[in-house]
């Protein structure tokens with residue numbers, strides 16, 4: 001396979017995998033998808049740990065590079081392809097600021113969903129602990145979108161893809177986008193973009209070659 005081909009390793013249940021996957025789908029870029037079965041613990045096997053020392057997905061391989069952490073991958077994709085990169089330097093930094101905030105705050109949405117959906121074996125007190133932080137993160141994003149279409153500048157950027165990508169499973173944790181009008185309108189704008197799909201429709205359950213458009 002050519003070194004120039006983007007290869008994304010991920011899982012269909014993973015919001016972190018959805019983020020770069022959505023970027024590639026919206027950009028219409030061709031790439032190869034390699035599925036990592038989280039349920040079977042493939043992410044902790046030696047072959048995967050050699051790619052991602054944290055034993056997680058996603059991983060992006062490109063031109064001899066191996067990149068991990070979904071927001072680092074979004075940063076790389078924006079820099080190397082030019083898609084979803086804001087126009088001015090100030091905006092480009094601001095987009096990275098949103099990604100850093102996302103990793104601090106919207107991660108709580110992913111935690112609520114993770115423990116509510118995948119860990120019925122542990123006390124659900126943990127969900128009660130993270131829920132207020134998840135609600136606060138969604139409220140902050142909702143307020144930030146008041147009177148504007150996108151988080152940064154006048155067009156969709158990696159800030160929007162990163163923040164939306166990690167809140168996409170909010171409903172699986174009993175959290176509501178619908179109850180937040182600015183977030184709901186922003187989600188509708190994202191959903192109207194060519195190539196948009198929700199994770200279970202977008203991320204293959206098997207290895208796949210994606211043609212792009």
Ligand SMILES: N[C@@H](CCC(=O)N[C@@H](CS)C(=O)NCC(=O)O)C(=O)O
Nearest residue numbers: 014015016038056057058069070071
């Ligand atoms: N900060 C990381 C988080 C990655 C992450 O939590 N990945 C999850 C799926 S969303 C995973 O691989 N979980 C399996 C495990 O930790 O064993 C990123 O943004 O990429």
